[in-house]
Amino acid sequence: MTDKTRNAGNLKLLGGRLCLDFINTLDWRGTETPVEFLNTYPDLLAWSRHVGICTPSETRRMTEMAKGCQAEARRVCKRAVALRETIYRIFVAINQNKNPAPKDLAEFNQYLSGALKASQIIRAKDGYSWNTAGDKARLDWVLNPVIRSAADVLVSDDTKNIKACADPACGWLFLDSSRNKRRRWCDMQDCGNRAKASRFYRKKIRQG
Ligand SMILES: [Zn+2]
Structure with missing residues (x-):
């Protein structure tokens, strides 16, 4: 049953890397009815706020900006989902010890070159750091840190x-x-417990 209280702004962050949490904005991938959490640009903003890409004031500013260019906001949301699925296919291939499809890597590299173009090295407290945000007048800048995270992991x-x-x-x-390195579940409390409960249930049925 779908939990209606969950949304892009409060999803559990269990991936351990930004790009993996981004992949996990689609739930129940292995079923015929996956649950999408990135349905609109405001969903993407809510997630970006949730993971710390946007500050609260940036989120408010971007929300206002998106209202003024709704077609572009819809396009960016679609692009976010396409990016997510490309990254997903690459990481699943790696997880299965296969080579990612060259098409997926080529697609990812297109996203990457856009993100790098928008990136700068800036002075930080103890040295230098990346600023991947780029042009914050663009609705899609929130994707750049995700793209950078995927590149770093790769x-x-x-x-x-x-x-x-x-x-x-x-x-x-x-x-x-x-x-x-024996973690099996995204969440022991959730998927782990469900598996435990169904094992218990099957056992009870067998014992009749
Ligand atoms: Zn799980």
Whole structure:
């Protein structure tokens, strides 16, 4: 049953990396009725606020801006979902020890070159850091940190520890940072407990 209280602005952040949390804005991927949390540009903003890409005042400013260009806002939301699915396919291939489709990598590289064009190195407290936000007059700048996160994960050792939730219906991905690398569930409280409960139920039926 779909939990109506969950939305893009309060989803659990269990991926361990920004790009994986972004992938997890689609729930129940392995079922015939996946649940989409990025249906509108305001959903994308709510998620961006939730994960800290936007400050509250930026979120308000972007909300106002989007009202003035609704067709563009719809386009950016579609682009966000297309980006998410491209990243998802790449990481699932890696998780299954397969090579990502060249088309997906090429597509991702297109997103990446856009994000890099909007990126700068800026002076930070203890050195330098990336500012990937770029032109904040554009509605799609909120995607840049996600694209950068995916690029960072792809060139790191993290790729070895990307896992898919053991419940194939769930479809969430996460970085397994546990010491023994035996994390199976996106959320022990949720998918883990559900599996435990259904094992218990099946056992009870068998015992009749
Ligand atoms: Zn799960």
